[in-house]
Amino acid sequence: MESIDRQVSIYMNGSEFGDPQIKEMMTQELRQRLIEAEAEGRPLRVYCGYDVTAPDIHLGHTITMRKLRQFQEFGHEVTFLIGTFTTLIGDPSDRDEARAEALKEDIERNAQTYAEQAFKILDREKTKVRYNYEWLSKLSFADVINMASYFTVQQFLIRDRLRNRYEKNDPIWLRELLYPLAQGYDAVSLQADVQLGATEQLFNLMAARRLQEVFGQKPQICITFPVLVGTDGVHRMSKSRGNYIGIAEPPDEIYGKTMSINDDLIMPYFELVTDVQEEELAEFRRQLENDTVNPMVLKKRLARELVTQFYDEKAATEAEENFARVVQKREVPDEIPEVRTSFKAQQLPTNSALIYQAGFASSSSAAFRLVMQGGVTIDGKKINDNSPAYTDGSIIKVGKRRYFRVVDADKTS
Amino acid sequence: MESIDRQVSIYMNGSEFGDPQIKEMMTQELRQRLIEAEAEGRPLRVYCGYDVTAPDIHLGHTITMRKLRQFQEFGHEVTFLIGTFTTLIGDPSDRDEARAEALKEDIERNAQTYAEQAFKILDREKTKVRYNYEWLSKLSFADVINMASYFTVQQFLIRDRLRNRYEKNDPIWLRELLYPLAQGYDAVSLQADVQLGATEQLFNLMAARRLQEVFGQKPQICITFPVLVGTDGVHRMSKSRGNYIGIAEPPDEIYGKTMSINDDLIMPYFELVTDVQEEELAEFRRQLENDTVNPMVLKKRLARELVTQFYDEKAATEAEENFARVVQKREVPDEIPEVRTSFKAQQLPTNSALIYQAGFASSSSAAFRLVMQGGVTIDGKKINDNSPAYTDGSIIKVGKRRYFRVVDADKTS
Numbered sequence: 080m081e082s083i084d085r086q087v088s089i090y091m092n093g094s095e096f097g098d099p100q101i102k103e104m105m106t107q108e109l110r111q112r113l114i115e116a117e118a119e120g121r122p123l124r125v126y127c128g129y130d131v132t133a134p135d136i137h138l139g140h141t142i143t144m145r146k147l148r149q150f151q152e153f154g155h156e157v158t159f160l161i162g163t164f165t166t167l168i169g170d171p172s173d174r175d176e177a178r179a180e181a182l183k184e185d186i187e188r189n190a191q192t193y194a195e196q197a198f199k200i201l202d203r204e205k206t207k208v209r210y211n212y213e214w215l216s217k218l219s220f221a222d223v224i225n226m227a228s229y230f231t232v233q234q235f236l237i238r239d240r241l242r243n244r245y246e247k248n249d250p251i252w253l254r255e256l257l258y259p260l261a262q263g264y265d266a267v268s269l270q271a272d273v274q275l276g277a278t279e280q281l282f283n284l285m286a287a288r289r290l291q292e293v294f295g296q297k298p299q300i301c302i303t304f305p306v307l308v309g310t311d312g313v314h315r316m317s318k319s320r321g322n323y324i325g326i327a328e329p330p331d332e333i334y335g336k337t338m339s340i341n342d343d344l345i346m347p348y349f350e351l352v353t354d355v356q357e358e359e360l361a362e363f364r365r366q367l368e369n370d371t372v373n374p375m376v377l378k379k380r381l382a383r384e385l386v387t388q389f390y391d392e393k394a395a396t397e398a399e400e401n402f403a404r405v406v407q408k409r410e411v412p413d414e415i416p417e418v419r420t421s422f423k424a425q426q427l428p429t430n431s432a433l434i435y436q437a438g439f440a441s442s443s444s445a446a447f448r449l450v451m452q453g454g455v456t457i458d459g460k461k462i463n464d465n466s467p468a469y470t471d472g473s474i475i476k477v478g479k480r481r482y483f484r485v486v487d488a489d490k491t492s
Numbered sequence: 493m494e495s496i497d498r499q500v501s502i503y504m505n506g507s508e509f510g511d512p513q514i515k516e517m518m519t520q521e522l523r524q525r526l527i528e529a530e531a532e533g534r535p536l537r538v539y540c541g542y543d544v545t546a547p548d549i550h551l552g553h554t555i556t557m558r559k560l561r562q563f564q565e566f567g568h569e570v571t572f573l574i575g576t577f578t579t580l581i582g583d584p585s586d587r588d589e590a591r592a593e594a595l596k597e598d599i600e601r602n603a604q605t606y607a608e609q610a611f612k613i614l615d616r617e618k619t620k621v622r623y624n625y626e627w628l629s630k631l632s633f634a635d636v637i638n639m640a641s642y643f644t645v646q647q648f649l650i651r652d653r654l655r656n657r658y659e660k661n662d663p664i665w666l667r668e669l670l671y672p673l674a675q676g677y678d679a680v681s682l683q684a685d686v687q688l689g690a691t692e693q694l695f696n697l698m699a700a701r702r703l704q705e706v707f708g709q710k711p712q713i714c715i716t717f718p719v720l721v722g723t724d725g726v727h728r729m730s731k732s733r734g735n736y737i738g739i740a741e742p743p744d745e746i747y748g749k750t751m752s753i754n755d756d757l758i759m760p761y762f763e764l765v766t767d768v769q770e771e772e773l774a775e776f777r778r779q780l781e782n783d784t785v786n787p788m789v790l791k792k793r794l795a796r797e798l799v800t801q802f803y804d805e806k807a808a809t810e811a812e813e814n815f816a817r818v819v820q821k822r823e824v825p826d827e828i829p830e831v832r833t834s835f836k837a838q839q840l841p842t843n844s845a846l847i848y849q850a851g852f853a854s855s856s857s858a859a860f861r862l863v864m865q866g867g868v869t870i871d872g873k874k875i876n877d878n879s880p881a882y883t884d885g886s887i888i889k890v891g892k893r894r895y896f897r898v899v900d901a902d903k904t905s
Contacts, residue, residue, distance in 0.1 A: 168637045218633040220674065224581045227666040232645065253640040256666055261633065
């Protein structure tokens with residue numbers, strides 16, 4: 080029983096239902112189901128479904144995938160469901176048969192890479208990979224009508240987003256009301272005990288419960304999680320928006336994209352898609368709040384965590400080095416002045432001294448003010464004090480567009 | 493062109509759309525389609541669909557069937573569509589598989605008798621009989637979702653009946669929104685030029701137009717007709733209400749049920765389901781308005797028309813005779829008094845004289861008043877004057893429950 084309480088706590092951690100009553104109900108049902116399954120000597124059947132609109136699994140997907148892995152770690156049976164059918168019907172645009180066929184091939188190809196990528200997170204040996212085309216493509220018109228007998232139009236239209244659209248008289252397509260049936264039938268077909276999903280999908284997950292009852296099954300427990308905002312800081316992460324970080328992208332891409340996110344996203348990313356422990360996260364939050372850390376430092380840590388997670392530490396270190404180089408290369412003009420200084424001195428020149436030496440300030444004190452006001456960047460990092468922060472080869476940026484390079488005066492060139 | 497204008501006038505006669513603009517549009521499209529088909533040297537493809545919830549085709553069905561026959565008479569290709577699939581999905585109640593199978597068998601059996609009965613009205617040689625199970629059972633979930641992409645929930649909810657239910661928060665089942673797709677796909681499958689139906693089905697017929705366009709066809713012309721009120725005078729005619737007159741019922745049943753309708757229904761029945769010409773109908777209307785006809789007389793005419801239509805004149809005459817006999821038998825107690833009178837006299841006793849003789853009035857004048865006030869019925873017909881209206885064996889009814897039989901005094905018994 081102790082193990083069960085611990086499991087419940089782990090599985091529900093990070094969940095978000097948007098409704099405390101549903102959360103309470105699901106928590107109780109989950110606990111109950113774990114007790115029953117233990118008594119029956121069987122694992123829970125747990126799944127999450129993923130549509131395949133793009134070849135890449137991105138960070139957004141990993142929120143639930145990491146949760147699936149937690150179930151695996153306790154010995155439960157995990158199905159990684161690939162929505163080959165639901166993806167096929169997802170695009171409402173007019174399509175001729177040739178294009179539909181091409182789309183189907185795309186989906187099948189993407190589905191294959193999906194499964195492969197999933198094993199960056201899930202345990203390959205313990206994961207069932209299924210495709211919902213297998214059962215949904217076999218349903219007939221009569222089956223659909225039968226399922227549609229158990230839902231009212233009102234149930235759909237009281238949902239926030241649909242109600243708003245209905246009230247504004249924005250078209251709500253009949254097609255949209257059929258998705259919950261498709262997704263719900265997945266749960267029936269898998270005889271699921273638990274389904275994971277995004278908070279915004281809660282209605283569909285709950286609809287699946289109703290269908291399971293219709294088909295004589297015990298309704299599944301639904302656990303939902305927040306949606307990950309994309310690197311643009313505005314929309315949910317998705318391939319089509321271009322605001323995503325794919326888990327199979329090269330380490331440099333993962334690192335670079337992570338470095339590009341807005342500071343607001345640092346903590347949500349740490350919380351939702353890394354293994355960094357809560358104590359450390361609390362410290363990060365404190366530092367950010369009190370402005371005692373350069374957010375860039377935390378972003379680098381985040382980027383390292385992600386690359387390490389999908390590759391390894393070595394790849395993370397390389398990515399970090401490449402990033403510094405590449406970003407500099409991108410920003411810095413081809414020909415820039417050099418300032419030579421010796422690195423043998425006991426005490427190196429201050430940052431402002433080099434700036435004055437470069438002729439980018441009219442006086443030493445003007446150079447010092449530039450540094451203290453935050454107008455100076457060394458190797459892509461803004462500096463706030465004057466203690467030497469450069470090395471041989473460092474690029475020092477003053478204001479928006481002026482650069483010089485620090486060169487070791489002792490080096491033979 | 494003269495023939496085309498005449499056809500349009502005949503086909504549209506009796507139609508009711510509940511919307512003059514749609515009627516105007518359909519009339520124009522019908523005319524245009526007839527011109528095109530003539531130019532192409534082909535007949536129009538015309539159909540009407542019938543669900544098979546009961547083994548009997550009833551008068552209500554014949555409104556559109558008679559119209560189909562008119563198309564046949566001008567050489568068009570008529571399909572009598574039996575809704576084997578749509579009937580199967582029509583019953584929303586929970587059903588186990590065994591019951592569903594039994595229902596399917598019922599439907600198939602009923603469908604067979606349907607086709608046979610249809611030929612009481614349609615030309616057997618010129619009628620195609622089709623069953624929509626043939627194509628609708630082949631549609632997949634993906635097909636349904638594709639069709640559902642072309643309709644919005646709002647289009648459904650602005651329909652009067654659904655809007656009212658929505659506003660009252662009466663459940664509107666998602667299933668109900670799928671019927672128009674099923675019926676619409678019939679038109680696609682038949683590549684229909686014209687579909688007939690009931691006025692209340694206009695939305696579904698129009699939805700079919702949209703689907704035909706989606707599938708690259710020219711949208712059909714829809715022609716709709718009023719619903720026939722059942723013999724109860726309240727609800728639409730249907731087997732399940734028990735207020736129907738089946739066209740394959742025995743002549744006595746058709747005759748008797750027609751005699752039982754409310755006077756209000758006489759004219760609608762004449763107009764919608766008989767061949768009686770407009771001039772004569774106008775005369776009937778006048779007579780009813782001015783109370784110059786006993787409605788019973790018109791009802792008998794109506795009953796004769798119907799039996800003749802589905803059988804022949806001889807059957808109609810027999811039914812009339814049987815009706816008089818049976819009705820009397822039903823109403824009259826087994827043992828009733830007899831009043832003997834001679835039929836050889838030049839002048840027979842008045843009706844009131846016999847009533848007084850029977851002891852059913854305290855005086856000749858009281859008996860006379862009974863007759864003149866309409867309290868006396870002879871052989872089921874109310875009498876309003878005193879000239880002898882009886883024959884040997886006539887049953888004379890006085891008030892609500894008193895009867896006597898007239899017996900020829902000269903007969904040897």
